[in-house]
Each structure stands twice: as structure tokens, then as C-alpha cells.
Amino acid sequence: xxxxxxxxxxxxxxxxxxxxxxxxxxxxxxxxxxxxxxxxxxxxxxxxxxxxxxxxxxxxxxxxxxxxxxxxxxxxxxxxxxxxxxxxxxxxxxxxxxxxxxxxxxxxxxxxxxxxxxxxxxxxxxxxxxxxxxxxxxxxxxxxxxxxxxxxxxxxxxxxxxxxxxxxxxxxxxxxxxxxxxxxxxxxxxxxxxxxxxxxxxxxxxxxxxxxxxxxxxxxxxxxxxxxxxxxxxxxxxxxxxxxxxxxxxxxxxxxxxxxxxxxxxxxxxxxxxxxxxxxxxxxxxxxxxxxxxxxxxxxxxxxxxxxxxxxxxxxxxxxxxxxxxxxxxxxxxxxxxxxxxxxxxxxxxxxxxxxxxxxxxxxxxxxxxxxxxxxxxxxxxxxxxxxxxxxxxxxxxxxxxxxxxxxxxxxxxxxxxxxxxxxxxxxxxxxxxxxxxxxxxxxxxxxxxxxxxxxxxxxxxxxxxxxxxxxxxxxxxxxx
Amino acid sequence: xxxxxxxxxxxxxxxxxxxxxxxxxxxxxxxxxxxxxxxxxxxxxxxxxxxxxxxxxxxxxxxxxxxxxxxxxxxxxxxxxxxxxxxxxxxxxxxxxxxxxxxxxxxxxxxxxxxxxxxxxxxxxxxxxxxxxxxxxxxxxxxxxxxxxxxxxxxxxxxxxxxxxxxxxxxxxxxxxxxxxxxxxxxxxxxxxxxxxxxxxxxxxxxxxxxxxxxxxxxxxxxxxxxxxxxxxxxxxxxxxxxxxxxxxxxxxxxxxxxxxxxxxxxxxxxxxxxxxxxxxxxxxxxxxxxxxxxxxxxxxxxxxxxxxxxxxxxxxxxxxxxxxxxxxxxxxxxxxxxxxxxxxxxxxxxxxxxxxxxxxxxxxxxxxxxxxxxxxxxxxxxxxxxxxxxxxxxxxxxxxxxxxxxxxxxxxxxxxxxxxxxxxxxxxxxxxxxxxxxxxxxxxxxxxxxxxxxxxxxxxxxxxxxxxxxxxxxxxxxxxxxxxx
Numbered sequence: 001x002x003x004x005x006x007x008x009x010x011x012x013x014x015x016x017x018x019x020x021x022x023x024x025x026x027x028x029x030x031x032x033x034x035x036x037x038x039x040x041x042x043x044x045x046x047x048x049x050x051x052x053x054x055x056x057x058x059x060x061x062x063x064x065x066x067x068x069x070x071x072x073x074x075x076x077x078x079x080x081x082x083x084x085x086x087x088x089x090x091x092x093x094x095x096x097x098x099x100x101x102x103x104x105x106x107x108x109x110x111x112x113x114x115x116x117x118x119x120x121x122x123x124x125x126x127x128x129x130x131x132x133x134x135x136x137x138x139x140x141x142x143x144x145x146x147x148x149x150x151x152x153x154x155x156x157x158x159x160x161x162x163x164x165x166x167x168x169x170x171x172x173x174x175x176x177x178x179x180x181x182x183x184x185x186x187x188x189x190x191x192x193x194x195x196x197x198x199x200x201x202x203x204x205x206x207x208x209x210x211x212x213x214x215x216x217x218x219x220x221x222x223x224x225x226x227x228x229x230x231x232x233x234x235x236x237x238x239x240x241x242x243x244x245x246x247x248x249x250x251x252x253x254x255x256x257x258x259x260x261x262x263x264x265x266x267x268x269x270x271x272x273x274x275x276x277x278x279x280x281x282x283x284x285x286x287x288x289x290x291x292x293x294x295x296x297x298x299x300x301x302x303x304x305x306x307x308x309x310x311x312x313x314x315x316x317x318x319x320x321x322x323x324x325x326x327x328x329x330x331x332x333x334x335x336x337x338x339x340x341x342x343x344x345x346x347x348x349x350x351x352x353x354x355x356x357x358x359x360x361x362x363x364x365x366x367x368x369x370x371x372x373x374x375x376x377x378x379x380x381x382x383x384x385x386x387x388x389x390x391x392x393x394x395x396x397x398x399x400x401x402x403x404x405x406x407x408x409x410x411x412x413x414x415x416x417x418x419x420x421x422x423x424x425x426x427x428x429x430x431x432x433x434x435x436x437x438x439x440x441x442x443x444x445x446x447x448x449x450x451x452x453x454x455x456x457x458x459x460x461x462x463x464x465x466x467x468x469x470x471x472x473x474x475x476x477x478x479x480x481x
Numbered sequence: 482x483x484x485x486x487x488x489x490x491x492x493x494x495x496x497x498x499x500x501x502x503x504x505x506x507x508x509x510x511x512x513x514x515x516x517x518x519x520x521x522x523x524x525x526x527x528x529x530x531x532x533x534x535x536x537x538x539x540x541x542x543x544x545x546x547x548x549x550x551x552x553x554x555x556x557x558x559x560x561x562x563x564x565x566x567x568x569x570x571x572x573x574x575x576x577x578x579x580x581x582x583x584x585x586x587x588x589x590x591x592x593x594x595x596x597x598x599x600x601x602x603x604x605x606x607x608x609x610x611x612x613x614x615x616x617x618x619x620x621x622x623x624x625x626x627x628x629x630x631x632x633x634x635x636x637x638x639x640x641x642x643x644x645x646x647x648x649x650x651x652x653x654x655x656x657x658x659x660x661x662x663x664x665x666x667x668x669x670x671x672x673x674x675x676x677x678x679x680x681x682x683x684x685x686x687x688x689x690x691x692x693x694x695x696x697x698x699x700x701x702x703x704x705x706x707x708x709x710x711x712x713x714x715x716x717x718x719x720x721x722x723x724x725x726x727x728x729x730x731x732x733x734x735x736x737x738x739x740x741x742x743x744x745x746x747x748x749x750x751x752x753x754x755x756x757x758x759x760x761x762x763x764x765x766x767x768x769x770x771x772x773x774x775x776x777x778x779x780x781x782x783x784x785x786x787x788x789x790x791x792x793x794x795x796x797x798x799x800x801x802x803x804x805x806x807x808x809x810x811x812x813x814x815x816x817x818x819x820x821x822x823x824x825x826x827x828x829x830x831x832x833x834x835x836x837x838x839x840x841x842x843x844x845x846x847x848x849x850x851x852x853x854x855x856x857x858x859x860x861x862x863x864x865x866x867x868x869x870x871x872x873x874x875x876x877x878x879x880x881x882x883x884x885x886x887x888x889x890x891x892x893x894x895x896x897x898x899x900x901x902x903x904x905x906x907x908x909x910x911x912x913x914x915x916x917x918x919x920x921x922x923x924x925x926x927x928x929x930x931x932x933x934x935x936x937x938x939x940x941x942x943x944x945x946x947x948x949x950x951x952x953x954x955x956x957x958x959x960x961x962x963x964x965x966x967x
Contacts, residue, residue, distance in 0.1 A: 041584050042717075045804050047577070048564040048586060048683040052719045082800050082847075084824055091803030145808070274847035276856060279690035279797055282719050 003242065004206040007234040009163035009199065010214075011226075013176055014154050015186045016130060016194040017060045022151035023129050024051030024094065029153070031192045035135070035146045043129075043151030045090030050280050053078070057153040058101065058284060059294060060185040061127045064155055065102025066295045067179045068122045074286040076101050078127075081273045086145055087132040095128035095156075097275040101284070102126075107179070108303055109171040113317040115310055117303075120172050121160030130154050161200065161211065166230040173197065173223045174325070178302035182327045190222050199226055199254075201233040203241065212237065213247040217254045217261055229254040233261050305330055313343035322351050328365050332372055339376035341383060349379060353396055370400045378406035390463055391415040419466040421473065424457070427465065428473045431456045432481070442478055450474055484509035485646045486964045489555045489703040492649065496543065496554050503536035503543070503554030506649075507598050510556040514600070514647045517967045520628055522620045523642040525561045526569050527601035532556065535598045542596070551706055551730075553596030558648035560639045561602035562609055563694065564683040565589055568599075572685050573617035574607045576831035577811045586683020587715045588652065588694050595710055600648050603638030607833045608802065609659055609687045611635050612905040615896055616835045623892065625965035626668055627930050630889040633663030633905075636697070640667040643697045646964035650707050651697040656688045657790055658885075658909025660695045661921035665884035665934025668923045670704045670951065670961060671697050673909075675941045676916035677722040680715030686801040688794030689720075691913040699962040701922065701952040705729040708944060724942060732945040733952040738772035740950060743877030747783035748908055754887040760925035760933040761883050767957050768881075768950070778873045778880065782866050783911060787903065789866065790910040791839075792846050792859035798836075799843025805831065838899065867915040874940045879950060883908050884921040884934035912938055920947040922954060923961050 022029050025042035041049040065072050079097035105122035130152040134143045157176060163169050177195060180186040187194045199220050202212040217233060220226050232254075237247045251270075252261040300308075302324040309320035324330045329350065336346045354375070358364065378395050381387045387395065387410055398409040410416055418424060431453060432439055438449045450471065457470045484492065484506050495501050511529060518524060539554040559565060562572045564582040566589070571577045585593065592599075606616035614622040614637025622637045624630040625645035632641040636653030640663035643651045653660040655673035664671025672695045679694045686692060696707035709729050715721045742765060749758050769775050807813035807827030814826030832840070846855035873880060886907055895902045912919035917938055924935040937947045955961050 041582075044809070046582065046584070046810075047570070047572075047580065047685040047804070048582070048681075049584075050682050050718050052717060080800050082803060084803065084806060086806075086808045086820070089804060089809060091806055092800055272849045274800070274844065274849070274852075276796060276800070276847055276852070279688075280686075280719060 005203040005234075005238045005241070006206045007165055007230065008161050008202045008204055008211055009166075009169050009230055010161040011159045011163065011169060011172060011200070012198040013157040013173070014196045015157065015180055015188070017057060017153040017155060017185050018187050019054060019056045019060065019153055021054055023054050023057050023127070023153035024151050027151065031187075031189075031194070033148055036148060039147040039150060044147045045150075051094060051278075053281060053284070054153065057127050058286060060153075060183075061101050061125055061155045062286065062291060062294045063183050063185060063298065064157070064180065065105065065125050066298055067183055067301055068102070068105035068107055068125065068157070070102035070105030070122060070125060072102055072286070072291050073099055074288060074291050076284050078278045078281045078284065079275045080278045081275055083271055083273055085131070086143065087134050087150075089132065089147060089150060093129060093131065094278055094281070096126035100124040100126035107172060107175050109168060109175050110306070110317060110321065111168065111171070115307065115317055118168065120162045120168070123158040123160050125155050125157050128154050128156060161202075166227040169199070169230055170223055170227050173226060175303065177223075178325055182299055182301055184327070193221075196221065197226055199229055199233075201230055201237070202247070203234055203237045212241075213249050215247065215249070216251045218251060218264065219253050219255075221256065225254065225256045228256065228259060229261065232259060236261065299327070302330070309333075313337065315343060315347055319344070319347040319351060323347060332365055336372035336376050339373060339380070341376045341379040345379050345383065346376065349375060349396070353393055354400070357397070357400060368400050369402060374399050374405060381406055381410065385417060385419065385466060385468075386410070387415050387417050388463060388467065391417065414464070416464065417466050418461060418464045419469055421469060424461070424465055424469060424473055425477070427457050427460045428470065428477050431460055432474070432477055439478060439481065443481075483513070483646075485513040485649070487649070488700045488962050489552065489649050489698065489706055490700065492555060493551045493553075496539070496549065499543070503539035503598065504533065506554060507532050507536040507556055507600075510600060510646070510648065513645070517625070517645050518647060520623060520967055521625050521641045521645045521647065522622045523603055523638045523645060523647055524558070524601045525571055525573060525604050525617075525619050525638065528568055528599050531568070532598045532600050535596065539596045539598070550595035552592070552710060554598060556598045556600050556649050557592065558600050558603045558639050558642040558651040559589070560605055560636050560651070560653050562605060562654060562685040562687075563589065563652055564685065565599070565602065568602065570602065570685070571619070572608045573605045573619055574832065574836070575618045575812055576805045578618070580811050582683075584683065587680035587717060588711050589683065591710050600642075603636070603642055603651065605638055606635035607836050608685070608798070609635040609654055609656055610798070610835050610839055612658070612662060612902050613890070613892075613895065614638060614641075614663070615892060616833060618833060621892060624666060624889050625967055626932060627889070628967070629891055630931060631666065631892055633666035633885070633889060635659040637663050639697050640664055640669055640671070643667070643669055643699060644965050645967060649698075650703055652694055653697050654684055654687075654692055654694050655913065656691045656794055657913050658906040660697065661884050661909050661919055661934070661936060662905060664697060664921040665923075665932065665936075666889035668926070668932030668961070668963070669697050669699060669921075670701050670923075671695065671921045672704050672708055672944065672947070673912060673919045674708065674712060674944060675722075675918045676913075677720050678712045678724070678918075678942065678944070680713075680718040680721045682715055682717040686797070688797045689801060690797060691790075691794055699964070701948055701955050701961070702730060702733060705733060705948045705952070708948070712944070722942070727945045729945055729948050732949045734949060735953050735956060737768055737950055737953045740768070740773040741876065741878045742768060742773050742775045743778035743873050743880045744775060745778050745780045745783070745873065745880055745882060747780050748882035752886050752904065752907060753883055756927060757883045757885070757887060757933055761881065761935045764924040764935050764954060765881055768954060771953065771957060776877070778877060780866070780869045780873065780911065782862065782869055785862050786866055786911045786914050787907060789859040789862040790906070790914055791842065791903065792855050793863065793914075795839040795843035796847050796856050797843070799840045799847065802832075802836065802840055807831070835899070863914050866911060870911070870915045870917060870938070871940070878939070879943065879946060880938040882936045882938065884936040885909070888927055888929075888931035888933055908936060912936075917941060918944045918947055920944075920951050922951045924954070924958070
């Protein structure tokens with residue numbers, strides 16, 4: 001009998017912080033600048049240069065610590081992680097080893113649509129500097145170094161091995177990303193590498209509670225890649241075990257294009273980073289009062305907000321989860337519900353047509369002229385049956401990029417819905433005359449052709465007929481025939 | 482008396498009284514350099530053009546009647562591990578044989594603002610690792626007091642330059658004695674300041690938790706004048722102290738009445754030459770005669786300080802020197818096969834034996850499984866040593882010890898025996914381990930014309946007291962300012 005296995009996943013997330021300047025020097029912390037234009041003797045580790053800590057980095061990390069319910073070590077130190085690589089110009093990375101700034105936290109993730117949660121432990125959050133980038137250019141025989149990213153502040157968020165599936169991993173990653181976004185401490189742009197993750201995967205016999213040998217996977221560059229990597233790697237390990245083999249402790253590289261993990265180095269080749277306290281930097285001491293101030297400054301966090309949306313507005317989990325995904329969207333929703341429309345209607349529009357338009361044009365809400373008030377005015381027209389749902393879509397296309405209100409667009413385009421039965425009766429009669437076969441079918445018992453007939457009436461009314469009234473009229477007129 | 486033989490204090494007065502120009506002073510020193518440099522080999526790089534330009538600028542200011550800093554126009558040598566913008570900074574290593582920093586060390590920015598005249602960059606043991614100045618990739622410096630002998634190290638070039646009259650003052654750096662021991666060997670005043678009082682920004686790091694830049698001079702007052710500029714908070718060095726600095730020159734009031742001197746018995750053990758002990762005790766007696774009181778004290782962990790020092794300094798060095806990898810600047814092996822081979826060849830060819838020895842030692846003590854046994858214990862020992870010093874200062878104002886267990890040794894004498902070489906630092910490293918200030922001043926000369934130094938050690942930030950007592954002894958001694966006859 002084939003053994004049943006359980007997947008065990010731990011995640012290490014690196015998030016670049018969006019401070020104005022780098023962690024140890026005054027260089028601007030920006031993405032996409034000209035190669036080697038945002039670096040100085042300090043971030044490039046020139047002889048004699050010394051780091052001085054940007055205190056904003058500590059504040060940002062403490063905020064994240066609070067958001068993830070961590071203990072804050074307000075007295076901690078920074079350590080050197082020593083290794084050679086050309087993108088690391090000092091040949092050590094300033095990080096934190098045995099005393100991280102934050103530890104013993106957790107994040108609750110939603111595990112089903114009923115609002116049931118699971119608690120994923122957060123082992124630690126520490127601050128460190130990013131390394132540069134190696135560029136490969138075919139015109140040169142070798143690699144080139146871009147040091148702009150050296151000294152960009154990072155936090156590393158390490159989870160406990162509490163995650164049991166790739167879906168849970170995705171929920172955890174989404175939760176971390178949303179939290180970073182709410183705290184406004186990271187740009188969270190995956191495509192710019194501002195969030196990256198290493199994935200630790202092992203499998204264990206179901207119910208045994210005994211962890212298997214862990215494999216670390218590097219080069220996981222998106223959340224969807226993390227899901228693929230976890231599923232692939234867990235399957236690979238299960239296959240090995242089922243064939244009677246053993247899983248080796250190793251580091252593997254995820255190749256997302258090919259969908260496979262490739263061995264990078266074995267446990268024997270594991271590097272000894274020779275951590276020791278960085279003598280160039282003082283012990284970090286954060287005033288207890290300041291730690292509390294930072295806690296008090298936290299905004300409402302996504303997990304809490306999602307539960308509130310489900311409870312207060314009766315939104316399904318699916319909607320609530322998408323709405324809280326980023327702060328901007330959630331704030332838009334919160335403002336919109338104050339204008340008195342049905343929350344579910346607002347959610348439908350935001351997650352439906354609004355999202356579609358934004359995605360098509362690769363924009364965010366802030367790039368448009370849509371305001372919660374304008375959107376709600378449009379929804380209110382639908383709710384009052386003054387325009388049809390379809391007309392609403394036309395209105396949205398207009399108001400999202402202009403200063404026009406829904407009312408103006410409705411008037412300009414003549415989109416107002418016609419509920420006047422005497423006017424609509426004429427349309428219905430002519431449609432029934434033009435479709436004798438459908439009428440016959442209906443009379444013969446195929447009542448579902450009513451939909452077709454209503455559709456024809458809508459078309460004849462140029463979309464302005466009130467569909468509910470049209471349906472009534474169609475049924476009434478046929479019965480008269 | 483030639484201009485190059487005068488003290489900075491005297492020259493400063495002469496400039497103001499228009500008895501000479503800054504250019505004449507610089508010229509006098511360069512004439513002396515031309516006359517003796519081939520015998521002393523004190524400099525790696527001479528910056529004649531920069532010096533004459535800086536001197537000219539001082540003369541112009543003087544002509545316009547502008548206010549001058551006391552060190553304006555004073556010719557100064559700089560140890561070649563202190564970064565100087567657009568001027569070669571080699572650390573006496575093949576690894577940095579072509580390294581020209583695009584920035585000044587903080588101390589250089591401060592001194593340039595004062596109008597000091599930079600003569601050049603002086604020789605040292607490679608990356609400041611050594612006690613004789615024989616570990617330089619470029620040359621071996623000779624002791625100007627007796628050319629058969631070493632000038633001490635690692636700041637041997639700076640010490641030799643000042644002793645030979647090839648500079649009036651100089652900058653050194655001291656991680657385990659690298660200012661005080663050469664000051665002692667060359668008959669100079671050398672101050673290793675309290676850790677954190679002088680910015681390390683731009684000092685190529687050796688042992689970051691121990692390194693300090695400090696002054697060399699032929700008189701205590703000159704050392705005080707230079708130290709006045711060096712010390713002070715620098716936001717670019719997180720370890721630099723925010724303390725207000727006193728007026729060190731004004732502190733030199735010549736009074737030692739009621740001064741409580743401690744004599745740590747462990748510093749006068751069997752490893753210390755009798756001639757040295759005798760000279761230091763005689764000097765202490767003279768201070769006693771001037772009104773000081775003297776008592777014996779104990780620093781029981783002194784024997785362990787050397788081990789703690791070599792573990793901590795080597796551990797830090799192994800990390801600090803890792804950046805010299807051939808990727809960005811300095812030496813790169815001409816032939817290699819791939820990245821790892823490039824690293825290995827560059828570092829094998831670029832570093833000298835002593836540096837490699839310490840990198841290996843440091844790498845070992847930081848290795849997983851050994852960290853607790855070595856580095857962690859050394860750090861604990863460091864606290865204990867600091868506590869023992871602090872205990873002594875509960876009823877002593879300062880401690881007096883020999884600066885080195887002996888006088889300068891001959892060139893080549895200890896070169897094949899690293900442990901014997903390390904022992905030359907035995908009297909100075911405790912001060913670095915405890916982060917204290919230490920001042921070495923001459924107290925006698927042997928028959929071979931080799932100077933003997935004595936070391937004044939005070940509590941943290943007691944440089945004003947050390948300089949005051951040193952200045953008082955200088956008066957009793959009849960003046961320290963002698964330029965070596967070469």
C-alpha cells in the first residue's frame with residue numbers, strides 16, 4: 001500500500017523596504033536607476049568606509065513585527081554573514097544572526113470560504129542589506145556588476161514549518177504581501193524583485209508528526225512560482241520515498257520555465273558564514289516607548305479587515321479576500337459603502353468591471369478619475385432601476401477616465417432605462433409578431449424561450465427597456481394571443 | 482636649528498610672526514627628506530606637489546591676514562592605511578598597490594580644513610599587521626636613531642619620518658600598539674586615543690573594535706595640538722563618541738601634585754628587559770619628586786590579553802580583508818580559470834605571509850563549532866580585562882608601564898619568529914582590548930642610542946590627563962624634541 005504523505009513547508013520572505021535612503025548610507029533607495037548611479041563608497045564597501053544605520057529601517061521592521069504579533073527585541077545587534085560573491089562588495093552581508101529584531105509571531109490565514117483560519121508561526125523578522133546584481137552581457141566575456149541594489153534595506157520574514165500545502169503557502173504569501181502593503185513599508189513589486197522568497201519543503205508520513213529531510217529552494221520569483229515549486233518538489237520527494245530512497249538535505253534551484261527543481265549544492269557543500277557581531281555598528285537599542293508608539297500607529301490590518309467585511313457587510317470570503325488585497329482597494333470600498341449602495345453590489349463592480357479595466361490598462365485606482373462617490377452614484381442608478389446593468393458598464397467606461405458624473409453620461413447617451421409599460425408594450429407586440437416560431441414554442445410549453453424574446457425586446461429598445469417589466473409584458477402578451 | 486627640526490608649536494608661532502613662510506617650512510622638510518630618505522625608507526609615496534600647493538595656500542591666507550589654525554602650514558606625514566583622496570593608499574600591500582581612493586578619511590578632511598601640509602604616505606607593516614615595519618610589500622623602514630634597527634610597527638614609517646625630521650608630525654593607527662611601540666622605539670610621543678574618540682572613517686580596517694588613529698610628534702604639546710583636531714564625533718562612524726572634547730593644549734599646566742600613579746606589577750615581569758624597567762622606575766621617581774604618589778596595582782589577566790587580542794583582531798581582520806578579492810579594485814591575478822580560481826590566485830598572490838596567517842587564524846576562530854571556544858571566550862576575557870583596569874582606576878589616576886618589553890631590535894632579528902614578534906606588543910595590547918587611551922613618551926636612551934618609552938594609561942577619555950602628565954615629564958626630562966642625527 002502506498003504510504004500517504006503530508007507536505008511541510010516553511011517560507012523565508014525577503015522584502016525590500018521603501019525607505020528614502022539605503023540602510024547604511026545616504027544613497028537614494030530607488031529601483032531602475034542607471035547602472036551604478038546610486039552607490040557610494042559605503043554601499044560598495046570601499047576600504048575604510050563604515051556603515052551607519054538608517055533608523056527608519058528599524059522602525060519599519062518593528063511595524064511589521066507588530067503586525068505579525070511578534071515580540072520586539074528592542075535591544076539587539078547586527079552581525080556579519082561572511083561569503084564571497086562579486087555582487088557582495090564587502091564579502092560580508094550585514095544581517096542579524098542570533099538576536100533578530102522581532103520573533104515569535106504569527107499570521108492567521110484563511111483556509112476555506114467559511115472564514116476558518118489557521119495560524120502560521122513567524123519564527124523571526126530581521127533586518128539586513130541587499131546585495132547588488134550581476135548582469136550578463138554577451139558582448140563581454142564574463143559578468144558585470146551593478147551595485148545600485150547594494151545596501152537596499154531588507155527584512156527577512158521566516159515562517160515556522162506550519163504550512164501544509166501549496167494553497168496554504170499562497171494564502172500566507174498573500175497575507176504577508178497585503179500586510180507589507182497596508183503598512184506602506186514595501187513597494188511589494190514582485191516584478192522588480194522587491195519581494196522574493198526561499199521555499200523549504202519536506203514531506204512526512206501522514207500523522208507521524210516526524211518531519212522529513214528538508215530541501216531549500218532558491219530562485220522562486222513569484223507567488224505562483226512558489227505554488228508550482230512546492231507541488232513539484234513535494235511530489236519529487238514522495239516519489240523518491242515511495243521508491244525506497246531517501247531525500248538528501250540540499251539546496252535546489254527552481255526553474256520555473258521548465259517546471260523542475262535542480263540540485264545546487266548538497267549539505268556537505270553548505271557554507272559556513274562565520275557570523276559574528278559587526279564591530280562597526282552599535283547595539284540597536286529602541287526605546288520601549290517608541291516601540292509602543294509604532295504599535296499604536298498601525299493601521300487596520302488585512303486579516304482583521306477581511307473578517308469585518310464578511311461580518312459587517314455579509315460579503316463572501318472570496319470577495320472580502322480580494323478587496324483587502326491592497327490598502328487602496330480596501331479604502332475605496334470602505335468609503336464607497338458610506339454612500340448607501342448595497343456592499344455586495346459595490347464589491348461586484350469593483351472586483352468585476354473596474355478590476356477588468358484596470359488590468360487591461362495596467363493601472364491602479366489612483367491612476368483613474370473614479371471616486372467611491374462616482375461609482376456609487378452609478379450603482380445607485382442601477383439599484384433604482386433607472387439604468388440597466390448593461391448601461392452601467394457603458395457609464396463606468398466613461399466616468400472612470402473623465403470628470404463626468406454618472407447622471408451626465410446617462411443623459412448624454414440617453415441610457416435611462418424605460419419602465420413606461422405603454423411605451424414598452426408596442427415594442428413587445430412588434431417582437432412577438434416578428435417571431436411567430438418562438439411564440440409557438442412558448443405556447444407549446446418551451447417557456448424558456450421567454451428569455452430569447454426579452455432579449456429581442458431589449459435590443460429593439462436599444463438596451464434601455466427595463467428587463468423585468470419587459471419579461472412581464474412578454475408573458476402577458478403571449479397569454480393574450 | 483633648521484626649520485625641519487622645530488616643533489609644530491614653534492613653527493606655528495614663527496608663521497604668525499612672519500619669521501618664515503609655510504613654503505619655506507615645507508621646503509626645509511623636503512630637503513631633509515631628500516637627504517635621508519634613502520637611509521630611512523620612511524615613505525611609500527611623497528606628495529611634493531600637493532604639499533607645496535597646500536603650503537602656498539597657507540602663505541596666501543597669511544598674506545591676506547586671515548585667521549590660521551595652529552596646525553596650518555605644519556608638514557605632516559600620513560600612514561598609508563588612511564585614505565587620501567586622489568592619492569595612492571596602499572596599506573603597504575601588493576593587494577592595493579594601485580588603489581587611489583576617491584574620498585578622504587574623516588581625519589584628512591579635518592586636517593585639510595586646518596591647512597596642514599601633507600608630505601606623503603608612510604610605510605607600515607602590510608595592513609598594519611606587524612611590529613617592525615618589515616612586513617611591507619614595498620620596503621623595510623630603518624630606525625633613524627640607529628639605522629641597523631627596526632623603527633617598530635606597524636606605524637614604523639610615520640615614526641621614522643618624525644624622528645628623522647622628515648615630518649614634523651604624523652598620523653598613525655594603533656590596533657595593538659602600532660603607534661605607541663614605534664614611538665617608543667623611535668624616541669617619540671605617540672598617543673593611542675580612547676576607542677571611539679577619533680573617527681575611523683577612511684582608515685582601512687584591521688581590527689575594527691580595536692583600531693584608532695592617533696598622533697606622532699616629537700613633543701607632547703605637538704601631539705596635543707594634533708589630537709585636538711583628530712578627535713570628535715563623526716556621524717559616519719557609528720562607534721565614534723558624542724562627547725565634548727576639552728582643550729588639550731590648555732590642559733598642559735605642568736602640575737602633577739597629588740597625582741596618583743599606579744604601577745601594574747604584571748607589566749614589569751621577567752619578559753621585560755632590566756634596562757627598560759630601570760628607566761621607567763627612574764621616570765616614575767621623578768614624577769614622585771614632582772608631587773605624585775605611587776602605588777603598586779595588579780592586572781591579573783594581563784597574561785591572557787595577548788591571546789584575546791590575536792583572536793579578536795584576527796577574526797575581525799579575516800572579515801575586513803575579505804573585500805580584497807580582485808573584483809573591484811587593487812590587485813587581480815593576471816591568469817585565472819573562473820571566479821573561484823580568480824579569488825584564490827588574487828588573494829594568494831596579493832597578500833603577504835603575515836596577513837595570510839592572520840586571515841587563516843581569524844577564519845578558524847570564527848568557524849562553526851569553534852566560535853564559542855575562541856571568539857566568544859576572547860570577548861568575555863575582553864570584559865574581564867576592562868573590568869580589571871577600571872578597578873585600578875578606582876584609586877589611581879593613571880598607570881605607568883613600559884611601552885615595550887625592550888628597545889628596538891635589529892632588522893631581520895624576529896622576522897622568522899612570529900610569536901617573538903607578537904610579544905613585542907605585550908605591554909600595549911591591554912590598552913586596546915580595554916578601549917583605553919595610552920600615551921608613549923621617551924624616558925631614556927641606551928648606549929646604542931636606542932630610546933626607551935614609557936606608557937601612561939588612563940581611564941576612558943582621560944587624554945587630557947595623560948598629555949598633561951606627559952608634558953610635565955617632558956619638562957622634567959629637559960625636552961623631548963630631538964631629530965635623529967643621520
